[in-house]
Amino acid sequence: MYSEKVMDHFQNPRNMGEVENPDGVGEVGNPQCGDVMRITIKVDEKEDRIEDVKFKTLGCGAAIATSSMVTELAKGKRLDEAEEISKKVVADALGGLPPQKMHCSNLASDGLKKAIEDYRSRHGN
Amino acid sequence: MYSEKVMDHFQNPRNMGEVENPDGVGEVGNPQCGDVMRITIKVDEKEDRIEDVKFKTLGCGAAIATSSMVTELAKGKRLDEAEEISKKVVADALGGLPPQKMHCSNLASDGLKKAIEDYRSRHGN
Amino acid sequence: MQKAIFLDNAATTRTGAGVVKAMQPWLEQNFGSPATLYSLGSQAKQAIEDARQSLAGLIGAEAKDIFFTSGATESNNWAIKGVAEALAEKGRHIITNQAEHHSILMPLRYLEKKGWDISYLPVDGDGLVDPDAISAAIRPDTVLITTVHANHEIGTIQPVAEIGRIAAEKKIAFHVNAAQTVGHIPVDVNSLGAHLLSISGHKFYGPKGVGALYLKRGVRITPLFHGGSQEKKRRAGTHNVPGIVGIGEAARIARNSMDAEIEKLSGLRDYIFAWVEKNIEDIRINGHRTRRLPNNVNFSLEGIEGESIMLSLSYPTAEGARPVFISTGSACVSGNLEPSHILLALGLPAELAHGSVRISMAKEDTREDIDYALEAIAAVAERLRNMSPVYKRGDKKCTAFDKSAGCDCEAAS
Amino acid sequence: MQKAIFLDNAATTRTGAGVVKAMQPWLEQNFGSPATLYSLGSQAKQAIEDARQSLAGLIGAEAKDIFFTSGATESNNWAIKGVAEALAEKGRHIITNQAEHHSILMPLRYLEKKGWDISYLPVDGDGLVDPDAISAAIRPDTVLITTVHANHEIGTIQPVAEIGRIAAEKKIAFHVNAAQTVGHIPVDVNSLGAHLLSISGHKFYGPKGVGALYLKRGVRITPLFHGGSQEKKRRAGTHNVPGIVGIGEAARIARNSMDAEIEKLSGLRDYIFAWVEKNIEDIRINGHRTRRLPNNVNFSLEGIEGESIMLSLSYPTAEGARPVFISTGSACVSGNLEPSHILLALGLPAELAHGSVRISMAKEDTREDIDYALEAIAAVAERLRNMSPVYKRGDKKCTAFDKSAGCDCEAAS
Numbered sequence A, B: 001m002y003s004e005k006v007m008d009h010f011q012n013p014r015n016m017g018e019v020e021n022p023d024g025v026g027e028v029g030n031p032q033c034g035d036v037m038r039i040t041i042k043v044d045e046k047e048d049r050i051e052d053v054k055f056k057t058l059g060c061g062a063a064i065a066t067s068s069m070v071t072e073l074a075k076g077k078r079l080d081e082a083e084e085i086s087k088k089v090v091a092d093a094l095g096g097l098p099p100q101k102m103h104c105s106n107l108a109s110d111g112l113k114k115a116i117e118d119y120r121s122r123h124g125n
Numbered sequence C, D: 001m002q003k004a005i006f007l008d009n010a011a012t013t014r015t016g017a018g019v020v021k022a023m024q025p026w027l028e029q030n031f032g033s034p035a036t037l038y039s040l041g042s043q044a045k046q047a048i049e050d051a052r053q054s055l056a057g058l059i060g061a062e063a064k065d066i067f068f069t070s071g072a073t074e075s076n077n078w079a080i081k082g083v084a085e086a087l088a089e090k091g092r093h094i095i096t097n098q099a100e101h102h103s104i105l106m107p108l109r110y111l112e113k114k115g116w117d118i119s120y121l122p123v124d125g126d127g128l129v130d131p132d133a134i135s136a137a138i139r140p141d142t143v144l145i146t147t148v149h150a151n152h153e154i155g156t157i158q159p160v161a162e163i164g165r166i167a168a169e170k171k172i173a174f175h176v177n178a179a180q181t182v183g184h185i186p187v188d189v190n191s192l193g194a195h196l197l198s199i200s201g202h203k204f205y206g207p208k209g210v211g212a213l214y215l216k217r218g219v220r221i222t223p224l225f226h227g228g229s230q231e232k233k234r235r236a237g238t239h240n241v242p243g244i245v246g247i248g249e250a251a252r253i254a255r256n257s258m259d260a261e262i263e264k265l266s267g268l269r270d271y272i273f274a275w276v277e278k279n280i281e282d283i284r285i286n287g288h289r290t291r292r293l294p295n296n297v298n299f300s301l302e303g304i305e306g307e308s309i310m311l312s313l314s315y316p317t318a319e320g321a322r323p324v325f326i327s328t329g330s331a332c333v334s335g336n337l338e339p340s341h342i343l344l345a346l347g348l349p350a351e352l353a354h355g356s357v358r359i360s361m362a363k364e365d366t367r368e369d370i371d372y373a374l375e376a377i378a379a380v381a382e383r384l385r386n387m388s389p390v391y392k393r394g395d396k397k398c399t400a401f402d403k404s405a406g407c408d409c410e411a412a413s
């Protein structure tokens, strides 16, 4: 059902954990629905760039793989670039997701956006 | 479905054919129903005994086997004895018949009775 | 016992060696349920999708429109009751004909008892439905037309594409029971205009206990099996993986062997007809002579009854004789008290229906075996006719048969 | 790949080697249809009757009361719709419970849409139905009570005999879905008081695609498959001879091996429960602890989700690791958007239903394999919990669970 790339990110998630003293935190999902993701970021203020990003995720294979992928895609990107990472971008980068997983377990880009928002609100821009 | 005895009488029918110049003829059944039997008898008038009996039958395995059995049972019997040969007697002698065949294709004893009646009516008793 | 000659392939066929081999791994080793995610399940799922693709290819359908069932009886029940129920608000009139298989007629009788109105159209002396009669029978409340593709008993192939055009024009759902044709002659759901089409595995060298229903996208139908979410929630129940793999493999083989099978068997069929007409007196050929399944021969023998023919052939007494297995429309083997309703629908008198013989061949049959069987049939006919109190040689009561005129057997006999 | 450890036997079991062997001759050699008279047919008929006898013997029934189907989904659909329809004049109320299998609930919802009234009684925190609640739910128009014998997900064994006594007293037809129990624990139709009882072949080492419905003499039921005169005209369709022979052989084997299987598997089951309680924190055991199938273990792991557990176990990454196949009540694998309705019926909060694991054993499982699987589960739980943003060790939110009180997870988290 899952592509090889999804299985690879599920089995070997990249950037799992929490950034220490994060500059931004985004949490999305709901345990009742079976998916919760928490993304923490460290931002290079001068460059407006994501220096480090990590995730923690409760959820199915797709939830974990998309979280892992989003951190890979976001790392080193400028914030405005990172905000462009949509669900579709994540799914495409993973070689596609089963249709029923496309929305329900593909929240990681939302989590990232929330973390960036959080960073901006904390830093007043 | 059929007992060995039925198959034996079906495959090797006894007394098949027509008695020459029969003293009595009995025909029962209906081609539309798929069963017709014709029994011809030769009677030893002095002894009131069935000297010879033959059958011709159109019909299924049970129809042919019961015809054959009835001639075997009747041969040499006194007429009043032969009249006692019921469907059940024939079926039992064959080691039983499948239930759905018990009545529809077990007309041979009726044929025999008719042949005896025919003989009696011709001989005025 | 000598090797039997099996000529009852319209009832069921031998599961092909290749089919059995394809099923094997799915019985014991890869026994997982396709509903699960782990490898044992996803392998089974893949196998099912491959089979779906293969079966779809055989009938010119898209794989997603194939739904696996337990056989054509289930497919027919589902098609008829499912469409009737889904469209009950629209109307309760269904059109069929008198010569259909019981798995069509009985669901329709059941609906009839529940208030549906069923038109059972007559067929002609060859068993053909008249498309004009169907046109004429259509009413505003007609919701389904159901026709067999080829009759299982007399082999007559119906003018399905013509009926399909009528159904399309009137926007009425059209169901085709293709149990006897899929895998044997070309079946293309689009050129037939079928919205629903029933398939049976064991009729074309596949396994028993598996079949399919083709459901064109957009057909409204209520499930027959409610439950789990298998088959897109339209047919619940754990998949019969080995059976489905088997029908898929049978479909794959059929695509490759069909042309050769048609050529060989229609040759044998015509040979048999010529042989019996030449060598056995007082017979009547049943079903259309040319618009007919390649593997089907049916004729009636005057003055004798089918069960006794069948039994004599299957339990021969002569030393070293080979059993020959055929079937008959006689009441004695029908499970009912009536002879074949299909032969009666042709207008045959009951005695000729009782005396019918169906020979249905398989692709591996040889001319030698057929010759053996024909000699056996002729000998049995001779023996039973000698035993028959009603047979008179040369009577030929119903040989020149015209349904409209009927067959005046009573007068002739 | 290393040899997998299959612990999803409640979904489907491996078809036993002896069963496959028994089926073999009926695929290719003896392929005749039992409906015919010739030897190839009568052999098949005999084989079917032997299988019927064998299956009847396993459940204390008479052979003539066993009707072969394509599986428990068909049996359940037939039982429910067939009785409902046959008794529609008498009344349209049916009693069941919320923790039934979908092949029970979906036919009932279908009837509900058609105007039937269904009482879905609650179950307690262990999944048990309360017989008194059934008594109380009976109305003058109640025509059927249907209960599972043992739940497929949590293994809880219902007080079926008690319910049967109530049904007998009130003269209401009683259907038991015994898909999970036949062949595994003693099932006696008479002591259970069942009028109808559903059986599935592939759940007890028999083949997929075959099952049966026990119908006590006198039960009024409309057929689901109308058509030919097979199965005394109650279930039409060419018999799946290999499948039927297979379920018969599975029944024969089950009679001999059942006692040993029960002893072995209930030992393993209790061992697993003890092990996970000792070695994995923050779990909740689902289903009744002792009134439970010998082969069923179910527990929820806080803070993680079932699909990811299942996937991690079935595609292990470590060199030489063995895949372990289990199942889960998580929504992600349910085919629906909801987690297991059965776990929700126990009162479990959704997150614990998502995090459930079902281990269902087979008779050949060894202690070594189980130990391997348990270590793998513990390791996966540890890894996924480390990845979880919500798991906090020792929270034990819902371990001390009381359905009446509910589980205040929101407050705890």
Ligand SMILES: Cc1ncc(COP(=O)(O)O)c(C=O)c1O
Residues within 6 Å of the ligand: C010, C011, C070, C071, C072, C073, C074, C076, C101, C103, C148, C150, C151, C152, C177, C179, C180, C199, C200, C201, C202, C211, D236, D237, D238
């Ligand atoms: C024309 C036709 N329809 C339906 C069926 C039923 O098929 P199945 O045996 O797969 O239920 C058959 C064969 O019995 C058939 O010949």
Ligand SMILES: Cc1ncc(COP(=O)(O)O)c(C=O)c1O
Residues within 6 Å of the ligand: C236, C237, C238, D010, D011, D070, D071, D072, D073, D074, D076, D101, D103, D148, D150, D151, D152, D177, D179, D180, D199, D200, D201, D202, D211
């Ligand atoms: C309790 C229960 N009922 C019914 C079924 C359906 O059985 P089958 O797969 O034979 O249709 C299953 C298994 O899926 C089951 O576990």
